[in-house]
Amino acid sequence: MTAMRALGLVMAGGLLLAPGDALAAGVPGAQLSLAWGIPFVGILLSIALMPLVAAHLWHHHYGKIAALWGALFLLPFAATFGAGAAWYELTHVMVLEYIPFITLLLALYTAGGGVLLKGSLVGTPGVNTALLAIGTILASLMGTTGAAMLLIRPVLRANAFRRRKTHTFVFFIFLVANIGGSLSPVGDPPLYLGFLRGVSFFWPTTHLFAEFATCAVILLGIYWVLDTLAWNREKPVAPVVDKQAVGIEGWLNVWMVVATVAVVIGMGYVKLGVVSVLGQMMEVERVLGILLFLVITGISVAFTTRELREANGFAWGAILEVAKLFAAIFICMAPVLAILRAGADGAAAGLVALTSGPDGAPIPWVYFWLTGVLSSFLDNAPTYIVFFELAGGDPLWLMGQGAMTLAAISCGAVFMGANSYIGNAPNFMVKAIVEENGIRMPSFFAYCGWAMIFLVPLFVLVTLIFFRPV
Template structure:
């Protein structure tokens, strides 16, 4: 019954958008006639149109369904989420292409989605063929060490690579006492906060590197906040874990069958580290940085395709030639990446109006008046928790530089901004960087690996909190105090 109601709502949204689009078309035609005498012409008038506020509705609807579907109508949701996601994405793209006459945003969203899913697929499949066997007792301190190692590794192979490499052994280690908080803290530390020290760590930082921010900048300036945040989160986790006395094997009467742990750590599927290195190395093949890298040119910018081909070929190679024992030990399945691929089709395209409206306000005179390290930290952060943190980072970096007369598209000015040659520019860049990375853990959709880790956990039978429950039970009482502490220590009063 609930499923039918939601389908009806979805159809109604299509009708509403269609009707609204008709009115937009009429309005555009009227404005076009009024601007025929101007040099800009009709086409420029179309491209300057702002998306209407109601065009954010499909994005909000998708978020609500992601939050409520697994909880209230799981059968309908798991069966229908690919169709719902694609329909909503198609709806917003149609509005952009045929009524706003804006081809720029859909093209960029398509390119960003392909880059996103190629990277996640490569890392997911390559890491799926690496079996890490930790034959130790699942003690709180052991878990803390694994999470701390994951936070460091996230800066070498990215938060997605570290998450995919460690989530399965982390779950296996705690198989007799696993609870949802284990997975949530893994998302907090390994999938997000951990990756703030290098451009490889998280996509927003990599975009900053491509714009001209020096590679070592994040390590130098984000190190202290990274250490503080990781220590606090690991401390919270230790307090949770030390109180967990649950042993499901004993509860099932299997205590006599248990073999004492040997304390050894074993590794199978070592060859997949090569495939993993190929995927990570391909990240740097950007045609806008290296002229010899081929790309598709569009509006003065080159979109990579060689990088994505290499990543997908590495995914195929790692799957084709992987250690079968390692794959079986990991209970490898394509379902987690399938879920992420379909849901983020909807997220990437339906969030276009929201991102554009935010960008326009941030770069307006009214928005620029509000710019300060504090507002940049909270603005970038809150939006990164619910929108894609990579374009949010770029939008706020653009607005912050514009407010001091700098241009984000001029590499020398970006370097000067990073070197604090403009008023408060160092603190502003720190605020944007930390906000984009740290707040990505606030929701399941804040960062790509969040949803994938959740999906892998659910695949092995762990009952994960719903979208809202995750925020209410964990993000607000645990993560938010950490974010406030970072703000007080580094940005409050600025």
């Protein structure tokens, strides 16, 4: 039984057991203890440890294990608060958060995987640094997922002849899959949710540019030094290739990526009312957006030749892995986010109290680190919303007098999504694609070690420059 079928059975069971209108209210976070976070910790530890201690079991059954953790939250929750409440929590997560999330990723993954960047690319330190820089810039224009899917395969091909290359893909995740998405609502889901709540479209561009540039320039510089050292130690023999101008094949998919970005922007401006979907009130424009993402996916699949996808090394494994694991992650993190939303009334009240000084004023550097640390392991989009609301939730005040606080929340959510593989979905997708190509990536904890060495000191510097404690 696959993970999605198992979760489907849980949903079906909830539908049979739920009240007739299937509209039972969710359980307030103030009523939940931290013990409800155990399944979330369980799925995280499974992702981190099982590939190391039970690799064969994990690689063949990770979907079933993920579904088990989802069930270990939903079934006790139903027994404690009623099947109706469990159904409400499940449909809330799946309808309002997971389905929009996975259909957007699917469209960008499919279309991005149908764009073939051709040309004589040899993975020298200069070429690699340039590719990472281009991806970092593109991330704010086409989303971190779109930019990552467009460039990861060219980077793989350019470095196929090298032995020392793991650092390239780690820094690719740092820059292209995360920090690069900080300049527009298209770049990363947290900023898009802020846009939907009234933050102007170009506010991140004008208010986060200095923080973005600081991180991007420093990380690109560090990467160039590391790659130069690796090149000099390895002394690889660069392959002799026919000089071919860099070009693009698969222009239909380029336009499909553009169409996906246009749909995302359109959902922020067009308001068509709301509709009930499995008892959850959802904006009509979001429903249409989901349908359009599926249409874009279908067009890409139907009109992209098999030869082009094979030349690009495209496979469905990465998106399937993300779909299965993140379905369980979204379900299991629901009570954790509910506890945080409860603020001073919840089990995490002590943590929430740190965000304000004695006078009640928000403390930007605390918002940066709390948003960031939680975004490293929770999905960064709902984490952004939690702290957006804790800071008052008024976009006009946050864009003006509270601009430093909003910048801190935004940077924390976007930047620190790079601290772990599950901080942002493209991280896991890049890891899966690289491993599909026979390259060993760092384990979960080893990757976090890379982040501790290169990202955490950088974020301390960002704190001191932009969110200085007073």
